[in-house]
Amino acid sequence: MESLTLISQSRSLSINPNLRILSSPNISSTFIPKDVPYFKTQFLKLPGIATRNVIVSAATTEKPWRRYTGGEAKGFVDELRLAAMKLHTRQQAQEGEMEAKAPEEQRVEEWEPTLDGYLKFLVDIKVVYDTLEQIIEKPSFPSYGEFRNTGLERSEKLAKDLKWFEEKGYGIPKASSPGVAYAKYLEQLSEKDPQAFICHFYNIYFANTAGGRIIAKKVAEKILDSRELEFYKWDGELSQLLQNVRDKLNKVAENWSREDKNRCLGETEISFKFYREIVRLMLS
Numbered sequence: 421m422e423s424l425t426l427i428s429q430s431r432s433l434s435i436n437p438n439l440r441i442l443s444s445p446n447i448s449s450t451f452i453p454k455d456v457p458y459f460k461t462q463f464l465k466l467p468g469i470a471t472r473n474v475i476v477s478a479a480t481t482e483k484p485w486r487r488y489t490g491g492e493a494k495g496f497v498d499e500l501r502l503a504a505m506k507l508h509t510r511q512q513a514q515e516g517e518m519e520a521k522a523p524e525e526q527r528v529e530e531w532e533p534t535l536d537g538y539l540k541f542l543v544d545i546k547v548v549y550d551t552l553e554q555i556i557e558k559p560s561f562p563s564y565g566e567f568r569n570t571g572l573e574r575s576e577k578l579a580k581d582l583k584w585f586e587e588k589g590y591g592i593p594k595a596s597s598p599g600v601a602y603a604k605y606l607e608q609l610s611e612k613d614p615q616a617f618i619c620h621f622y623n624i625y626f627a628n629t630a631g632g633r634i635i636a637k638k639v640a641e642k643i644l645d646s647r648e649l650e651f652y653k654w655d656g657e658l659s660q661l662l663q664n665v666r667d668k669l670n671k672v673a674e675n676w677s678r679e680d681k682n683r684c685l686g687e688t689e690i691s692f693k694f695y696r697e698i699v700r701l702m703l704s
């Protein structure tokens with residue numbers, strides 16, 4: 421008889437009493453090894469136990485999902501959000517769990533952005549949005565079609581900002597490797613793994629509406645005479661646009677297996693790595 425017990429807890433479980441472990445199919449308890457964040461613990465081979473694969477997953481309960489309009493959050497987007505929040509540093513966000521090492525991981529108040537660097541950031545992030553928006557416009561998978569015309573699109577807004585800088589006489593740099601590399605990755609991923617691609621879609625659009633706006637304000641105060649860029653303006657009520665996209669993400673993920681969902685969640689870390697490289701440009 422297979423008897424599985426909880427042998428250890430991840431860091432997040434021990435510090436977050438709201439976490440509940442969802443049991444895997446056909447087993448009563450779930451293993452979470454110490455050094456593996458829950459969203460990466462898919463298909464674990466467990467040492468010392470008759471080998472079998474175990475799907476591990478965790479979700480929060482009773483979380484005050486401030487940015488949600490409809491009370492307690494339900495659905496796959498919550499898992500995506502949790503995976504993203506854990507990867508923030510404590511200095512970046514209240515729910516962050518990582519230690520800040522690099523300058524861009526420190527409190528935004530302590531950043532020393534440069535105008536040249538900010539322009540590089542805008543150019544590179546535009547390459548990423550251009551690519552995302554082209555992928556959604558000509559989708560390789562039908563599910564991408566759900567995310568057409570969400571109102572979150574940023575390509576045209578960024579074009580306007582860059583035009584404004586150009587008219588003011590600033591030299592607009594060429595796209596550099598952080599943006600180009602992320603765009604290339606997205607193109608390739610979008611053709612072969614829709615679940616993994618959707619994770620990037622979520623992170624890129626939602627990061628900009630959350631941390632992105634905090635960064636925008638602080639950076640604008642320091643180097644742009646508090647000018648508010650088009651990049652941070654949305655046509656319509658942003659909270660509603662975000663909620664519509666959350667609903668669509670939840671709907672699309674309803675047809676996914678647990679394996680698909682875990683693959684999507686596991687992609688969060690890659691999204692952070694790429695995105696951070698682009699954010700770092702502001703400080704160059």
Ligand code: HEM
Nearest residue numbers: 487501504512513623624626627630631691692695696699
């Ligand atoms: C570089 C500095 C960053 C800062 C200061 C920052 C800050 C924040 C803060 C304060 C929140 C919480 C917003 C809220 O609860 O209302 C948040 C949410 C979020 N961040 Fe970041 N973040 C940063 C980078 C990133 C990166 C690199 C990514 C991923 C590519 C990312 C993805 C997200 C996502 C997906 C959310 C959830 C948004 C939502 O629920 O609507 N963030 N961020």
